[in-house]
Amino acid sequence: MESLRKDTKGQWIALSGLVLSLIIIGLAALANQAAMAGYHSSNAALEFPKENIRELNLHTRDNAKIIKDLSFEINKTSNESIPDIYTQLFKNYSSQIEKLHAIHGETVDVSLVSINSTNGTYGINDIDIIFVNITYNDGRTHYESKPEVIEVGA
Amino acid sequence: MNDKAQLHTLEGLAAAVLMTMTVLMITNSTMMVTPQNEMAIDVQLKQMASDALTVIDIVPKSSAQSNNAPILHNLTACVASWDVTEEATYPVNTLDNLEDGLSYLLPNVLYNVDLAYVENGNITQKKVIIKGSPGKSAVVARHFVTLTNQTVSDMNGTWNLDDDELRVVEVRLTAWKV
Numbered sequence: 667m668e669s670l671r672k673d674t675k676g677q678w679i680a681l682s683g684l685v686l687s688l689i690i691i692g693l694a695a696l697a698n699q700a701a702m703a704g705y706h707s708s709n710a711a712l713e714f715p716k717e718n719i720r721e722l723n724l725h726t727r728d729n730a731k732i733i734k735d736l737s738f739e740i741n742k743t744s745n746e747s748i749p750d751i752y753t754q755l756f757k758n759y760s761s762q763i764e765k766l767h768a769i770h771g772e773t774v775d776v777s778l779v780s781i782n783s784t785n786g787t788y789g790i791n792d793i794d795i796i797f798v799n800i801t802y803n804d805g806r807t808h809y810e811s812k813p814e815v816i817e818v819g820a
Numbered sequence: 821m822n823d824k825a826q827l828h829t830l831e832g833l834a835a836a837v838l839m840t841m842t843v844l845m846i847t848n849s850t851m852m853v854t855p856q857n858e859m860a861i862d863v864q865l866k867q868m869a870s871d872a873l874t875v876i877d878i879v880p881k882s883s884a885q886s887n888n889a890p891i892l893h894n895l896t897a898c899v900a901s902w903d904v905t906e907e908a909t910y911p912v913n914t915l916d917n918l919e920d921g922l923s924y925l926l927p928n929v930l931y932n933v934d935l936a937y938v939e940n941g942n943i944t945q946k947k948v949i950i951k952g953s954p955g956k957s958a959v960v961a962r963h964f965v966t967l968t969n970q971t972v973s974d975m976n977g978t979w980n981l982d983d984d985e986l987r988v989v990e991v992r993l994t995a996w997k998v
Contacts, residue, residue: 669823676828683835683973690842698848708859717870725964725988730879740984741969755986762938762988763964769936769943770962820858 718772719809720804722763726739726776729759730796730816748788749781756798767802775801779813794819861997865892865929869961869995872925876918881996891921893975896965899935899989901975906945922993924950929995930954936990955991958996965989 737751744751757777767774779797781788797813877895893901900917906914913919915933922931933949966988969981983988 670827673824673827676831679828680831681833686835687838690839694842694846705859708863711863712859712866712959717866719830721963726967729966729986729988732968736968736984736986745985749982755984759966759986759988765938765943766936766964766988766990807910 705760707714713806715772715802715804715807718804722774722776722802723800723811723814725763726798726800726814727816730798731818732757734796734818735804736794748793752781752793753778770804772802772804774803775799791819827842858957862957864957865957865997866961866997868926868929869931869959869993870963872992873963873991874894875925876921877965879921890924893921894915895963895991896967896971899965899991900967900971900977900979902935902948903978904946904980905978908950910950910952913949917950925956926995930996931993931995934992934994935998936992937987939987947991955996955998958994961993961995962994963993965991 733752733755735756737748740746740751740755741748760776760778763776764774777799779799781793781796782797783792784794785792794817796816796818798816800811800814801811802810854885873895874890877897879891879894895918898921899913901917902915902978908914918933922933931949932951932954934947936943936945938944941995944983966986967977967979967981969983971980972981979987
């Protein structure tokens with residue numbers, strides 16, 4: 667043992683051993699950070715209601731056109747004006763979509779703002795743009811589109 | 821006998837043990853399998869389920885399809901064709917044309933499909949496809965379709981809607997892997 671204590675050679679080798687160990691420990695810490703980032707990004711992707719918001723938006727756009735066509739059908743046998751029929755049908759749609767979201771704990775508000783016509787009359791080819799307000803909230807994510815501009819022209 | 825550099829030998833041994841232990845610790849750590857962990861698979865499955873419904877939803881009307889196409893009807897037409905009096909009871913499903921499309925788009929995935937809609941102010945939920953009991957890692961994708969009397973009568977469904985009525989139906993796909 668006496669000879670070991672007196673031997674002061676090879677300090678560079680001792681130092682490089684220490685440096686190598688520290689590098690490996692640092693890399694291990696970094697690798698664990700990456701793992702945590704992977705966990706959190708997966709969790710965020712699952713929790714963020716991207717598809718729900720997209721679906722609400724697209725479905726509302728589709729419905730604006732369906733309601734327009736249905737309004738003209740109803741108008742053929744009704745005394746009510748097309749904007750009145752459109753407003754009633756849209757209200758009915760809003761009420762249904764709001765209830766269907768409510769069962770999942772999501773608050774949705776879809777309301778008609780205005781029906782726009784190029785020349786002030788409401789013929790089948792005149793109504794071209796519908797303005798709608800869309801709000802979505804699931805407690806974590808809040809989305810608003812005010813107004814959502816929907817082209818419904820032929 | 822040459823007894824020099826004994827400390828070097830011990831250092832070498834210690835460094836080797838340290839490196840081996842560190843590498844073992846990293847490879848054995850459960851956190852290291854993140855790209856294959858359960859949550860990453862859930863994210864993929866949820867996207868696949870959502871995409872499957874979207875693809876079925878944008879299929880052109882059945883008249884434009886050839887009879888050899890794997891998906892013959894779009895989502896609205898599938899739901900419109902449903903007989904409202906027939907709820908699925910395992911293993912009998914009541915919405916075959918939707919099942920054809922989903923089984924083509926989601927191979928090796930099990931799924932249940934429910935329909936939810938508002939009837940006389942109340943929510944009604946019906947099962948139309950049952951493949952089993954969802955596992956704990958099941959994901960849910962939702963899509964909405966709107967039915968009118970026209971779309972229902974085109975597909976010979978039994979929704980019994982008035983001419984001035986529209987019905988929003990939520991198609992809820994619960995998917996899981998075993």
